[in-house]
Amino acid sequence: MKQQEKNACVSEGELFRKILGTEWQKLHPDIRTRFVKNPALGKLLQYSGTLRELTCSRIGKLLGFITMPMIKGALIPYSDTHFRSTSRCIPNRAVPRFSSSASTI
Structure with missing residues (x-):
């Protein structure tokens, strides 16, 4: 197995644990x-919940709106509190695809 293929099988949690160490x-x-999950390639991984606070700078809002058609909500150009959020990820070796949606409670 190639080194790149081995790395593709490592969960995000394993990577973050290594990087953060005792932190x-x-x-x-x-x-x-959340970061312990290591979904199979091509399988949907979904997280739903409520965000207490989301803040975005003016530049972040501009980038979020400009890039929305290209990256479909990966950069959320809003500031809000206490709202429902759902994030979906379909892991793919070549390009991870992410989408998210949010609605104010």
Whole structure:
């Protein structure tokens, strides 16, 4: 197996644990649980919940609106509090595809 293929099988959590070292344990348990998942290539991974706060700078809002047709919501050009959010990811070796949606509660 090529080194690149081995790396494709490593979960995000494994990468973040390695990078963060002992700081990993300081993350909220829900965040650690989210990054432990290692979905099969081509299989949908979905997270739903409520965000307490989302902030975006003026430049971030501009970039979010400009890039929306190209990256379909990966950069959310809004600031809001307490709203429902769903994120979906379909892992692919070549290009990961992400989408997200949000609605105010």
